[in-house]
Amino acid sequence: MPADRLLPSTEAQDLIDLAKEIAREELAPIASKYEETAHFPREQFRLLGQAGLLGLPYAERWGGGELPYEVYLQVLEEIAAAWMSVGVGLSVHTMSCFALAHHGTDEQRDRWLPSMLEGGLLGAYALSETHAGSDAAALSTRARLDGGRYVVNGTKAWITHAGEADFYTTMVRTSDEGGQGISCLLVDAATPGLSAAPPERKMGLTGSTTAQLMFEDAAVDAERRIGEEGQGLKIALSSLSSGRLGIAACAVGLAQAALDEALEYAKGRTQFGRPIIEFQGLEFLLADMAATVETSRAMYLDAARRRDRGLPFQRQASIAKLVATDGAMKVTTDAVQVLGGAGYTKDFPVERYMREAKVPQIFEGTNQIQRMVIARELRKG
Structure with a gap:
């Protein structure tokens, strides 16, 4: 499970608890089946809308939650940990609303934004x-x-x-x-x-x-x-800076799910008369996985807090996306290694996590592009 969080309010904790409940009860039980059959989870997006989770960072006037990006991203992480396709879809929908929410006129927002934020429309x-x-x-x-x-x-x-x-x-x-x-x-x-x-x-x-x-x-x-x-183009690039944080949070959720699965297996699997988690080779591997997950989480939260305070955050968003998605690829690969031959089968979800971890390194700007963005920001001083 994720490390204890330092949240800005009781309301934020209640919201993340709600996201955990939906993830545990409604998403995780059907994720593997839907992924196997390439079934689009439209009803699950409607459920998120009914729960008030589709417009968290946007203004209450138009049906949003008006919550800090820091909180929205932690909700997103919980959803992605249960089902990456839904987490990514929530991130994409939020980014799709960005242009209208930040650059539209009040008349445009009054007309279209409520249906987008309350779950009636998917973007x-x-x-x-x-x-x-x-x-x-x-x-x-x-x-x-x-x-x-x-x-x-x-x-x-x-x-x-x-x-x-x-x-x-x-x-x-x-x-x-x-x-x-x-x-x-x-x-x-x-x-x-x-x-x-x-x-x-x-x-x-x-x-x-x-x-x-x-x-x-x-x-x-x-x-x-x-x-x-x-x-x-200016609207697109500003949307992407926030969208990259969404992908970072999704990647952390995926890595956390892989770590949880590896830990459960290592505690239950015995060799030579004791659980394999007691062998130093696996202890160190699991420790590195945990360090990667928590470092990645700290990176996206730092960028989100800068965004919430109105500070420049583009460099930090690119760093968070780079670190979290590269980290997720490493953690999911290591999770397969912890499970050994079992990890290579579809009887366990880690092989799916490993396949899902690749594309976050590519979309919302490849990680090579993130390095270019970071370097450009460094040159500015």
Whole structure:
């Protein structure tokens, strides 16, 4: 189980306890089955919405919890520890709401944000393209203003919840001025001309649908533009800074689940007349796993507290994402080693944890990109 937490309020503790209960009673018992059959957990997202967990860091005026990011991320960790696909989905939904919550007008927020935060609508974040992944400024999906509508053409790639979401926070090119020519549209999933390709066949997170999103003369009302034309890349990058903290928290939850499973097995498995946890080789391995989990948790909490205080946190967010996701890959691999041959079978969840740990090193900016961000921030002094 996670180490004792220092929480800012009794309300925060109650909320995390609620998340633990939902994770234990509603998510963990069905996670393996849903992952095995690639079943999308839409009802589980509705449950999170009914419990008030889909809009925790956003304003109460629009149905959010108005809680510190520090608390939201700890809730997210508990969800991810029980079921990584749901944890990642919650993180993606929260990031998908960011543009409207922080850059929309009050009229736009009054109209759309309550349904997004209260669980009626599930979101997706459409930035990446086949040839514009790490280089977001090179995206080519184009939106042409025609009267009161934008006509959108192009294809987005690697979109979490594509084909399942109710809205897509979408970055489009509205001029040829490089990164200055990108704008943000809040696209209704029912928009004619918008469709999703068949889901990608992935090595992990199979319960989380990932697919291309295709726009063919899709008409989006101009009132659905968030911010001014040309502000889209700035909105996208600010969304990603917060989203990276969500992925860091999910990675810590996954690593904690792997550590818990390894500990339980090591205490119960006997060799040479005693539990294998008493052998120094495994003691040291488990100790390193625990140190990695707690270090990663400390990193995302530090970044979140800076964010909550209104301090710059971009460098700390990238460090947290880098440390937590690399750590999760190491911890889940070591968990398989602790279980030995049993860990390589599907009778235990650690093989799934190991497969799921890979993609957090890739999405929300690869860990190579995180190193570039960190170095750039260091150069600023």
